[in-house]
Amino acid sequence: MNTNPKADLPDITDVHLAWTRIRDQTTSTPVLLDPDLDEWAGCRLAVKCENLQRTGSFKFRGASNAILSLEEANAAEFSSDNKRAVATHSSGNHGAALALAARLNNRAAHVVMPQNSVPAKIDAVRRYGGTVHFCEDNHSAREAGLEELVDQGMIPIHPFDRREIIAGQGSCALELFADHPQIDVLVVPVGGGGLISGCALAAAAQGVTVIGVEPEGAAETVASLDRGQRVVDLAPDTIADGLRAVIGVRNFEMIRSLVENVVTVTDGELRAAQSVAWKLLRQVIEPSSATVIAAITRYPELFADKHVGMIISGGNVLLDDWIDAIREHE
Amino acid sequence: MNTNPKADLPDITDVHLAWTRIRDQTTSTPVLLDPDLDEWAGCRLAVKCENLQRTGSFKFRGASNAILSLEEANAAEFSSDNKRAVATHSSGNHGAALALAARLNNRAAHVVMPQNSVPAKIDAVRRYGGTVHFCEDNHSAREAGLEELVDQGMIPIHPFDRREIIAGQGSCALELFADHPQIDVLVVPVGGGGLISGCALAAAAQGVTVIGVEPEGAAETVASLDRGQRVVDLAPDTIADGLRAVIGVRNFEMIRSLVENVVTVTDGELRAAQSVAWKLLRQVIEPSSATVIAAITRYPELFADKHVGMIISGGNVLLDDWIDAIREHE
Numbered sequence: 256m257n258t259n260p261k262a263d264l265p266d267i268t269d270v271h272l273a274w275t276r277i278r279d280q281t282t283s284t285p286v287l288l289d290p291d292l293d294e295w296a297g298c299r300l301a302v303k304c305e306n307l308q309r310t311g312s313f314k315f316r317g318a319s320n321a322i323l324s325l326e327e328a329n330a331a332e333f334s335s336d337n338k339r340a341v342a343t344h345s346s347g348n349h350g351a352a353l354a355l356a357a358r359l360n361n362r363a364a365h366v367v368m369p370q371n372s373v374p375a376k377i378d379a380v381r382r383y384g385g386t387v388h389f390c391e392d393n394h395s396a397r398e399a400g401l402e403e404l405v406d407q408g409m410i411p412i413h414p415f416d417r418r419e420i421i422a423g424q425g426s427c428a429l430e431l432f433a434d435h436p437q438i439d440v441l442v443v444p445v446g447g448g449g450l451i452s453g454c455a456l457a458a459a460a461q462g463v464t465v466i467g468v469e470p471e472g473a474a475e476t477v478a479s480l481d482r483g484q485r486v487v488d489l490a491p492d493t494i495a496d497g498l499r500a501v502i503g504v505r506n507f508e509m510i511r512s513l514v515e516n517v518v519t520v521t522d523g524e525l526r527a528a529q530s531v532a533w534k535l536l537r538q539v540i541e542p543s544s545a546t547v548i549a550a551i552t553r554y555p556e557l558f559a560d561k562h563v564g565m566i567i568s569g570g571n572v573l574l575d576d577w578i579d580a581i582r583e584h585e
Numbered sequence: 586m587n588t589n590p591k592a593d594l595p596d597i598t599d600v601h602l603a604w605t606r607i608r609d610q611t612t613s614t615p616v617l618l619d620p621d622l623d624e625w626a627g628c629r630l631a632v633k634c635e636n637l638q639r640t641g642s643f644k645f646r647g648a649s650n651a652i653l654s655l656e657e658a659n660a661a662e663f664s665s666d667n668k669r670a671v672a673t674h675s676s677g678n679h680g681a682a683l684a685l686a687a688r689l690n691n692r693a694a695h696v697v698m699p700q701n702s703v704p705a706k707i708d709a710v711r712r713y714g715g716t717v718h719f720c721e722d723n724h725s726a727r728e729a730g731l732e733e734l735v736d737q738g739m740i741p742i743h744p745f746d747r748r749e750i751i752a753g754q755g756s757c758a759l760e761l762f763a764d765h766p767q768i769d770v771l772v773v774p775v776g777g778g779g780l781i782s783g784c785a786l787a788a789a790a791q792g793v794t795v796i797g798v799e800p801e802g803a804a805e806t807v808a809s810l811d812r813g814q815r816v817v818d819l820a821p822d823t824i825a826d827g828l829r830a831v832i833g834v835r836n837f838e839m840i841r842s843l844v845e846n847v848v849t850v851t852d853g854e855l856r857a858a859q860s861v862a863w864k865l866l867r868q869v870i871e872p873s874s875a876t877v878i879a880a881i882t883r884y885p886e887l888f889a890d891k892h893v894g895m896i897i898s899g900g901n902v903l904l905d906d907w908i909d910a911i912r913e914h915e
Binding site: 290306 | 621866
């Protein structure tokens with residue numbers, strides 16, 4: 256990319272514009288409130304169900320904003336890309352989201368995916384009309400795969416380190432705060448950092464504190480914050496397949512300035528949290544989403560007696576693994 | 586009961602009063618809209634998720650209205666029952682709902698349940714503080730079990746054939762229409778008839794047509810409508826455990842006058858519909874709830890191109906059975 260990442264950060268206006276732009280194409284996802292859950296949590300929870308977003312995750316917000324921004328630029332004749340294909344790398348959710356957003360706007364989408372991606376996520380990319388290209392499961396293989404597609408003339412839509420993507424993801428926090436203005440803490444999963452950086456813009460405008468949660472086995476954001484610079488060479492080892500990506504450049508800058516704290520949870524805590532989501536919320540959530548519920552159990556002092564907003568990021572599970580987690584905690 | 590059932594039917598005012606009475610205690614359940622589901626269905630769907638109601642089914646609305654009506658009568662000194670225990674019979678969902686509604690108002694609840702009830706439903710009654718009394722799985726055994734408890738001095742709260750229960754269940758249709766006034770057909774599962782008769786009052790006030798759906802193996806409402814009188818001697822044989830009850834007296838009267846049509850679906854169609862709910866709505870729904878989705882597939886001509894409201898009545902599944910249904914349709 257030609258732009259200087261630090262000069263290319265979205266602001267709260269971008270998030271509002273994104274929300275307006277994508278509204279007709281995305282689902283205004285439900286927010287669940289439950290007294291039994293509150294009793295369990297020791298705080299007042301408002302649970303934003305992005306697992307019920309189209310394609311099963313929040314990623315459809317950012318992908319829609321990126322694609323619709325391309326179409327707007329074409330319409331305004333700032334540029335005309337002749338409906339060039341878009342390309343990305345993804346562990347699955349962004350890939351499926353980009354495939355659908357592209358299809359709805361008559362574009363082709365190509366997705367570089369790790370070979371060990373959740374099969375249901377690979378199927379989803381294809382079902383929404385995307386073309387899958389497999390790669391090794393590491394940061395440099397993903398980036399190399401994407402570069403190859405860009406060399407063929409495709410437009411890269413990075414899964415998280417991109418202005419329109421971050422702004423689009425932030426729309427889910429705007430939607431949550433619009434109906435629940437009393438929230439004072441927002442807890443968000445951290446992978447590449449697209450969701451949390453967009454949400455942090457919305458939260459800052461609202462005076463809401465943001466806490467991020469990472470799996471212990473992919474805690475490169477915590478390591479990056481500790482070291483004061485991005486750590487990109489940790490090998491991820493976690494069941495939270497959606498959070499194995501390395502924190503982005505823009506995302507790291509934004510988290511440093513806007514996020515109060517990033518905490519970690521174990522894979523065992525994620526499985527227990529999946530069970531809590533099932534028993535108390537009747538939602539099937541993926542391990543990545545379970546981070547935010549696990550954080551409530553592990554760090555109750557951060558949330559006690561507060562109004563806590565919580566983003567459930569996605570529901571695209573491997574059903575066998577999900578059932579195992581539920582059975583383990585029956 | 587002393588009252589003449591036909592003189593004791595609720596009207597639309599009762600439904601509005603119920604909605605107001607129970608609002609603080611119940612969940613305003615989300616309504617899901619999904620373009621992919623619409624494409625599958627060939628109509629515009631608004632899916633009211635009562636599976637996300639407290640205790641996992643719409644039954645908590647009627648139970649709350651019944652209990653809160655007792656408390657109001659006490660407060661107004663129309664009567665003082667000294668917080669007498671309440672009793673009912675139930676395949677499970679009404680039992681759990683009554684147990685929680687009673688507990689929230691400091692009453693004991695006793696529930697007569699068929700021995701072959703879904704274990705998770707038996708556990709739920711107990712978890713919410715109710716006492717379970719087992720009986721044979723037929724209409725007369727249920728009624729006899731309840732009478733025995735009433736003879737011990739408890740207040741009977743019939744699961745569906747009672748004014749406050751019907752009015753309470755109807756509140757979910759009011760809630761749906763308030764946000765989705767464009768609905769022109771409402772499709773509702775039929776068991777004892779509490780949900781559909783309450784919803785039909787709300788629908789009539791809105792000019793909405795109501796279609797009921799029964800499993801073929803418990804189609805005593807269709808038989809009753811055909812014969813012009815209640816049929817109470819059919820032995821139920823269906824996986825839709827929530828719909829095995831016999832249509833109530835008040836409920837039959839109301840369905841006769843307010844419901845356009847009651848149609849039937851097979852158990853096989855219910856399992857396929859559970860899979861559709863999972864794939865397109867990401868909801869885990871019980872077989873009883875799947876009736877309304879199955880009806881769309883079986884009777885497309887009733888719904889084509891219309892704005893269809895759909896009540897998903899509950900989500901209390903036996904997880905093994907649910908998984909089997911999903912695997913069967915992968």
